[in-house]
Amino acid sequence: MAISYVTSRNRSDESFFTGDRQSPWFLVAFGMVGAALSGVTFVSVPGMVGNNNFYFFQFILGNIVGYLFITFVLIPLYYRLRLVSIYGYLKERFGNSSFKTGSMFFLVSQSFGASLRLLLAAKILQFAFFDRLQIPFFLTVLIILMLVWLYTNKSGIKTIVWTDTMQTFFLILAAVVTIYAITTTMGLTFSESVSKVVHHEYFKVFNWEQKSGNNFFKQFVAGILIAIAMMGLDQNMMQKTLTCKNQWDAQKNTLTFSLILAVTQFLFLGLGILLYIYADSVQLTLPLGDQGQFLDTDTLLPNLTINHLGLLAGVSFLLGIIAASFSSVDSALTALTTSFTYDFLNISDRSGTEKKKIKNRVLLGFSVVVFTIIMLFSESRGDVISLIFKVAGYTYGPLLGLYLFGMFSTIAVKDKWVPLVCVLSPILTYMLSLYLEKSFNFDFGFISIAVNGIFTILGLLMIKQKKEI
Secondary structure (H helix, E strand, O other): HHHHHHOOOOOOOOHHHHHOOOOOOHHHHHHHHHHHHHHHHHHHHHHHHHHOOHHHHHHHHHHHHHHHHHHHHHHHHHHHHHOOOOOOOHHHHHHHHHHHHHHHHHHHHHHHHHHHHHHHHHHHHHHHHOOOOOOOOHHHHHHHHHHHHHHOOOOOOOHHHHHHHHHHHHHHHHHHHHHHHHHHHHHOOHHHHHHHOOOOOOOOOOOOOOOOOOOOHHHHHHHHHHHHHHHHHOOHHHHHHEEOOHHHHHHHHHHHHHHHHHHHHHHHHHHHHHHHHHHHHHHOOOOOHHHHHHHHHHHHHHHHHHHHHHHHHHHHHHHHHHHHHHHHHHHHHHHHHHHHHHHHHOOOOHHHHHHHHHHHHHHHHHHHHHHHHHHOOOOOOHHHHHHHHHHHHHHOOOHHHHHHHHHOOOOEEEEHHHHHHHHHHHHHHHHHHHHHHHHOOOOOHHHHHHHHHHHHHHHHHHOEEEEEE
């Protein structure tokens, strides 16, 4: 609230959407780590190690390559066109129908992604705190959304650039304190801890089994494409980058962010192995499924930190998950509001008073949407991070296909048919995925985004015009 008060002074009509393009690049880079990690990485990544070993690191390696594409291809494009909503590029390249379609796919993708991230964090807060006060889950979610609305309502992205920095700090601090609590409780030195992690049965980084969803090539390629789609083609993440003063600052921001993110995710994977080592040492019984896999892996970290590792670990974990709760939804709601108001309501043509009224209504509307999605998925089990990337494969695939086709070809398309292509592509991807899994036991894994993008590109070729741009 204090940060919101300070940043809302001397704000303009555009502060909520652009931050007046005055954000320090290093601040944006560090703050973006918290938004990218959220409670999903904080809780799901350590927990998923029990069923997926260290295979997620293959995906992280692909992410790094994807961020290079964002840095040297997409950011120069966005700055050259001076975009507020990044989907304005689709209007320039294809036409109005493509522009609206791209924006709509982002709205669906971000609504589900932000909701699932907040769902995980809210469940943990419920388990750790609100259940003991006999506060129902729906009220927990409403409290979080209300607080987010209070500090983002005035200055939006201008405030979030600063609050995300604070949230990232507490998120990383919580992981470091948890590792310290485990190693000291077990009497391990730093070198002994590292040795136990790298020699553990779960420390398997590369998977070469072709049919497996964790196959190296599937994970690596998916890591590249999902980074491009969920970061470079995502209004949420790019809106912060575009608040930097110039293109060079934005590029420095993205490169720095990608390195910090990769190191932090590796840290969380290592924490995962330590959690299972500690659980085994205290003979903690973990629930198993029919095929011997661990169930409810997202509850492992909160259970150990709150109930087994002492007060310091419990308090730092709660601070971390609270930071994750807000970082997962504040910038998402701002980005959803920006995209909808610019892409569908033409807010740039309105007066200052009209802008404020429209922005407030849209922000409230998306808060209701997020609340509704959370309640619909409130009974889901398993690790949320896999669910998020699975959904992303279907919702971001058409966006990926549109941008790649637009940037690397000069072919003009019949704009009015683009929405149909983008709706059919994920449907065909889903049907093909079911067929291959049922007939050949072949799992697409996260690579479904590539298949989806290819279907989109093939569909665009089918509706091409004879002329070129």
